[in-house]
Amino acid sequence: MIVTTKGKNALKFMVDLSMYQGDKYVRLKDVAQREDISEKYLEHIVSNLQRAQKVISARGVNGGYRLAKKPQEYTVGEILKCIENDLSSSNCIGGTSNDCERKAQCVCYPLWIKLDTAINGVLEHTTLQDLIDWNGQI
Incomplete structure (x- = not known):
């Protein structure tokens, strides 16, 4: 399994919120600075997290993001x-390859599982x- 840069940055963002939110919202700009991630790039990551209801956003002067839990x-x-x-740790078992036609003959298949x-x-x-x-x- 390879965690992409986007995945690593999502974790950094969520940890940063955990550490800095207290009882207020955290500005995206502040997270981007602390974590050395482009604010524009972080916006794409945050939109995925928002869609999945992992973060809550607020607009305005005191706006920003907080964890939903x-x-x-x-x-x-x-x-x-x-x-x-x-x-998945192997393309043999992940995504659309889950029904690998060779899994019955593959000596490595149990290892990947x-x-x-x-x-x-x-x-x-x-x-x-x-x-x-x-x-x-x-």
């Missing part, structure tokens, strides 16, 4: 799924709060 209620997997087309299960397990059991707590520890 608490950081411990978001998994890395659910955030990446808003951004990435496919989280196990690898995919392990990766998805980590993604679905790691929260934004975990990422914040691990910051600087690994």
Whole structure:
């Protein structure tokens, strides 16, 4: 599985909101500066997260973005799924290739299934709060 730059930046955005929102909205411009991401590029990422109802926006002087839930209620997997087309570890099992015609003869197919299960397990059991707590520890 390859997490794209867009996926990594979505996680950075969500972690940044977690750390800086407090009881107010966070401006996109501020996140872009702190995370060294183009504001225009971040707008595309945020629109996906908004559509998936992961963030709430407000317009105006005190406007910006906030998380729709608490950081411990978001998994890395659910955030990446808003951004990435496919989280499979191999093109043999992901997306439209899920019905691989050679899987019955393929000696590696069980490996790809196990690898995919392990990766998805980590993604679905790691929260934004975990990422914040691990910051600087690994």
